[in-house]
Amino acid sequence: MFSERFLDDKSLKKIDKKFQQIISRTGVDNKTQDEVFDKYTLSTIEKLISDKIIDMLDFPISTGKEGNVFRAITPKKKFIAVKIYRTSTSTFKHITDYIIGDPRFENFRNNRKDIVHVWTKKEFKNLQKLKMIGVKAPKPIVFADNVLVMQYIGDSKHAAPMLKDVIVENPQEIFDTIINYIKVMYKKGKMVHADLSEFNILYYRKKPYIIDLGQGVLLKHPRSLEFLKRDIDNIVRYFKKYNIRADAKKFYNKIVN
Numbered sequence: 001m002f003s004e005r006f007l008d009d010k011s012l013k014k015i016d017k018k019f020q021q022i023i024s025r026t027g028v029d030n031k032t033q034d035e036v037f038d039k040y041t042l043s044t045i046e047k048l049i050s051d052k053i054i055d056m057l058d059f060p061i062s063t064g065k066e067g068n069v070f071r072a073i074t075p076k077k078k079f080i081a082v083k084i085y086r087t088s089t090s091t092f093k094h095i096t097d098y099i100i101g102d103p104r105f106e107n108f109r110n111n112r113k114d115i116v117h118v119w120t121k122k123e124f125k126n127l128q129k130l131k132m133i134g135v136k137a138p139k140p141i142v143f144a145d146n147v148l149v150m151q152y153i154g155d156s157k158h159a160a161p162m163l164k165d166v167i168v169e170n171p172q173e174i175f176d177t178i179i180n181y182i183k184v185m186y187k188k189g190k191m192v193h194a195d196l197s198e199f200n201i202l203y204y205r206k207k208p209y210i211i212d213l214g215q216g217v218l219l220k221h222p223r224s225l226e227f228l229k230r231d232i233d234n235i236v237r238y239f240k241k242y243n244i245r246a247d248a249k250k251f252y253n254k255i256v257n
Contacts (some may be wrong), residue, residue, distance in 0.1 A: 126213035160204035171242035194227035
């Protein structure tokens, strides 16, 4: 993680002006702009720019309750994704349910800014784990404070859509792949996604990619089996629209036994 660093007002105004030009052409409303690009976050992004990780933000990919994802461009003109968690207005009502009990983050301070930092670091580490065990997901690049930089999934014109927004041509194959991902995460990664659904899976080149790993927990977490069951239930429920009738309990028993 980069050390915390703040800029003088002149530098901040210069950076803020640049981002305002970018955001204004992409249609992000002023409220979202103010919530995402506060002084603290601008400072972090400036550090990523000065370290030549980011050259510029391109356009917003998604807006969530806790943060926003943007496509960005590197100095080498490669596309990357930049996820910015809000430090002031995030709706982290139950976030500690996924942090307390995770041995990797036993000493975090229970205040908003520290929770956001831990959440960002947690997603980075979980993405590293998925890369290691061969589950398709954005490859993590670096994180700094409340900003996570990772692989961009999509083409030059559009980011990959969420599973919920497409009609898949090969539903049985996709269903089997996702269930296998859940199994591999549990068996090899010793972890559970803990919020898996059609909202947290991208569909790109006829393949599913798992996203939003901030809430992912290790099996040592006291509620890991509860979360596993919920993940399986969500996937089985969603694929009923494709007339795939599966026994969620059977899949759960196969995975845990």
